[in-house]
Amino acid sequence: MKKLINNPRSVVAESLQGFEIAHRDLVKVHLDPDYVIRRDAPVRGKVALVSGGGSGHEPLHSGYVGAGMLTAAVPGAVFTSPTPDQILPAIVESDSGSGVLLIVKNYTGDILNFETAAELAGVEGIDIRTVVVNDDVAVEDSTYTAGRRGVAGTVLVEKIAGGSAERGDDLAKVTEVAERVNANxxxxxxxxxxxxxxxxxxxxxxxxxxxxxxxxxxxxxxxxxxxxxxxxxxxxxxxxxxxxxxxxxxxxxxxxxxxxxxxxxxxxxxxxxxxxxxxxxxxxxxxxxxxxxxxxxxxxxxxxxxxxxxxxxxxxxxxxxxxxxxxxxxxxx
Amino acid sequence: MKKLINNPRSVVAESLQGFEIAHRDLVKVHLDPDYVIRRDAPVRGKVALVSGGGSGHEPLHSGYVGAGMLTAAVPGAVFTSPTPDQILPAIVESDSGSGVLLIVKNYTGDILNFETAAELAGVEGIDIRTVVVNDDVAVEDSTYTAGRRGVAGTVLVEKIAGGSAERGDDLAKVTEVAERVNANxxxxxxxxxxxxxxxxxxxxxxxxxxxxxxxxxxxxxxxxxxxxxxxxxxxxxxxxxxxxxxxxxxxxxxxxxxxxxxxxxxxxxxxxxxxxxxxxxxxxxxxxxxxxxxxxxxxxxxxxxxxxxxxxxxxxxxxxxxxxxxxxxxxxx
Known part of the structure; x- marks a missing residue:
């Protein structure tokens, strides 16, 4: 294995450190727990969009944080779901009071951990919805998935729902738009x-x-x-x-x-x-x-x-x- | 060798055909001789920028054709210089009467073929200048090069000289800007x-x-x-x-x-x-x-x-x- 890395254990953290310096006009990076968030979050009067999943799919999701797309992205270890301890603070910091839509790719670990974080955020009084992306027609169930996997359609859900949030739609509407993209x-x-x-x-x-x-x-x-x-x-x-x-x-x-x-x-x-x-x-x-x-x-x-x-x-x-x-x-x- | 291609001989043409459909709001693709040109070329009152070189370096150069960057790009076969027969019509179609700057990476074949095309364009009365990009500090001479090679700095020359042309600078000024980028x-x-x-x-x-x-x-x-x-x-x-x-x-x-x-x-x-x-x-x-x-x-x-x-x-x-x-x-x- 030849890779431009220093240590397999520090790949995600060091990559995020570089990402933050390169894009500090757009994002802030929080390390331990790791998440990437819009520099201007929370954005008053706007629904927040939070996504995430295992690292290794870059630019998804961190590369899509910014105006008109995600409010925050939560990267797990490579090909490993982020933990509720990472997801919850990203939700809390993203919420402007207008509510938060979670965009989750359909993998069992992601579903469980985003669900746990959503429950905890709900307890804190945050209005929260979840859309599960499952666009992959290849297989019905697979290694990490019950039902279809969420793959490239996720990028389109994030962009289009992000546009809905950015123009000021409420949480119900942004959720409907995200679900409509996923359905199509x-x-x-x-x-x-x-x-x-x-x-x-x-x-x-x-x-x-x-x-x-x-x-x-x-x-x-x-x-x-x-x-x-x-x-x-x-x-x-x-x-x-x-x-x-x-x-x-x-x-x-x-x-x-x-x-x-x-x-x-x-x-x-x-x-x-x-x-x-x-x-x-x-x-x-x-x-x-x-x-x-x-x-x-x-x-x-x-x-x-x-x-x-x-x-x-x-x-x-x-x-x-x-x-x-x-x-x-x-x-x- | 496993590649998403149909035939090694049709790689460049088929890729350009896809490129044209995907980006027809921005560019026109001319096949045989192959070149990519801004949809709105020639742009009245603006200096034109024409670059090119062997294919295989995508998105360079075709991906940089559009407002604020290149007027046209001339792709050769993979890792092979484009011919004067390709470069000349790209120059002629790009020129609005304000002149053309050629941006050439320093490889012997590219230098020769762009030089020939420039001479022919000059005969047709086009005001033409050339900047040779040679930013690679690795080696002084190499396989295809006398002097230093032109590499990633080319992207920066194309963007910054493109900005100069877009704001309406004349050919001497656009050339000076391109040379200043290359020097730094x-x-x-x-x-x-x-x-x-x-x-x-x-x-x-x-x-x-x-x-x-x-x-x-x-x-x-x-x-x-x-x-x-x-x-x-x-x-x-x-x-x-x-x-x-x-x-x-x-x-x-x-x-x-x-x-x-x-x-x-x-x-x-x-x-x-x-x-x-x-x-x-x-x-x-x-x-x-x-x-x-x-x-x-x-x-x-x-x-x-x-x-x-x-x-x-x-x-x-x-x-x-x-x-x-x-x-x-x-x-x-």
Whole structure:
């Protein structure tokens, strides 16, 4: 294992220290317990959004803290849920009195720990709701999950619900928007090569030179099946079919098409996948209204990609376009 | 070799096709000859900036086409210079009558081909200047270069000269700004693992499990020496010392600190490198005024990183902050 780290145990803390210096115009970093919070939090009169989960998926979630997206992000150890002791102070410091929406990816540990923190925050009188993201069509249950996993759709939930909170919507409305995004977004991923968790020191799985993991999770957990390596168009076809089928896409739909890199795949290859995905949608008469291509939710240096399709309506499109100013996503200021 | 491609010969064209669909609000893509150009080019009354070079360094250069940065980018085959036949039409279509600045990384093939295109453009009556970027302190001459290589500093030249052109500076002024950035920027990189060029099919070099290439180029070409693998802080020390020494940094300096990923290194590791680089500057009393951390000039999926330090003055800082709206760099709109 060769990594640009000093010690497997200090990876998250040292990375957060660097993150804070680089982005101190936007965020504050609290260490021990670790969380990242908007510099101007709490924001008076606005619903707060708090998310989090295991580290190793950067820029998710810390990179999305800032105006128009998350109020706070709570990073656990690599691929490990954050604890209630971390989540609770992030909630308390984020709340302006307008309430807090928790955005939780559907993994058993995350669900339990955010639920515990939510109960404790409720006792402190904070108005709190939770939306669970479960956009991955690959498998129904998996290594760390009862039900579908939450993957790249999380980025879209955070951006669009963040836009709703930023324009001053109340907690019920922001929650409804987040749930609407989750209900209309589907994803599926593929791995060509594994990643190595620093404290494990060995690749999290192995693949033969001629096979790929179709439907892989963002921790390298198994997907649907291993298939022989093939070309980008064929791989994209295999990813798009279950996504579109599950979404029940029709020719009148307008969508956001998101091709995400898992960390170790060149951007040029993501555009080749995007090209085929856009062709498939065009053939079905579906209008691609918005796009996102890049490494937005990763699995360390895993080689692979995922495709995500979000069915848009006018309000979701408007909230997607609304200004955002975070370390990793920024436009329309 | 497992890559998300269809055919090694169609990688650049198919990637550009995807790029165009994803970013058609910002750019037009011309195929055969290949170049990417601002949707609104030529921009009346503004100097045009044209850059380019081998593909495989994405998002450089195509990702930087848009308001406040490049007018056009000319991508060659992977790690191969674009031809004069590509560069010339990009120049002609970019020119609004206010002249064109070519931003060329210092590689022999790029120099020759941009020079030829510049001569042909001159014959057509276009006012044309060239700035050659050579920020890499690792080696004096190298595989593809007489003199120092142009690496990550190129991103900063393109952004800051782009700001100068966007505010309406004339060609002499935009050229002076670009040269001032190049004179005040230094970089050095390290590779932990190689990349594989699609049409080669094999890694471009090999490294033992316990060694790294210090001073590597963005094509995987050799640097200063191979050294035993060590921790991130020690690697960062070895990168920063020659950069700061060559720059003649002093405690009154204000700088932009840029930690760039080579493509296959997790963002969290880049922040660990950034942390140490910022510590080194703080220890020397140097003020880090601006930061950039991420995959901005890559070598396909190479694992590694580079550090870049730019000595700022008030005008360069102001131009760095000025609005930019490109597929890969966007703020302050």
């Amino acid at each position: 977004v589907r994803s599926m991923g593929v791995a060509l090569a594994p990643c190595t968790v620093p404290h494990a020191g060995e690749p999290s799985f192995t693949l033969a030179d001629d096979e790929i993991e179709m439907g892989v999770g963002i921790h390298g957990e198994p997907g649907r099946h291993r298939v022989p390596m093939t070309n980008a168009d064929s791989i994209t076809d295999q990813l798009m079919e279950p996504v579109l089928s599950d979404l029940g896409i029709t020719s009148s739909d307008k969508v956001l098409l998101f091709v995400n890199g898992m960390g170790g795949t060149p951007l040029s290859e993501l555009y080749i996948v995007y090209r085929r995905a856009a062709q498939i949608l065009a053939e079905r008469g579906v209008s691609v209204e918005r796009s996102l291509v890049g490494n937005y939710i990763t699995a360390l240096e895993m080689e692979g990609a995922s495709v995500t399709v979000l069915r848009l309506d006018d309000e979701l499109t408007q909230l997607w376009d609304s200004p955002v100013k975070t370390p990793a996503l920024r436009w329309g200021e | 920027v230094r970089s050095m990189g390290v590779a932990l693992a190689p990349c594989t060029v699609p049409h080669a099919g094999e890694p471009s070099f090999t490294l033992a499990d316990d060694e790294i290439e210090m001073g590597v180029g963005i094509h995987g070409e050799p640097g200063r020496h191979r050294v035993p693998m060590t921790n991130a802080d020690s690697i960062t020390d070895q990168l920063m010392e020659p950069v700061l020494s060559d720059l003649g940094i002093t405690s009154s300096d204000k700088v932009l600190l840029f930690v760039n990923g080579m493509g296959g290194t997790p963002l969290s590791e880049l922040y660990i490198v950034y942390r140490r680089a910022a510590q080194i500057l703080a220890e020397r009393g140097v003020s880090v005024e601006r930061s950039l951390v991420g995959n901005y000039i890559t070598a396909l999926e190479m694992e590694g990183a580079s550090v870049t330090v730019l000595r700022l003055d008030d005008e360069l800082t102001q131009l760095w902050d000025s609005p930019v709206k490109t597929p890969a760099l966007r703020w302050g709109e």
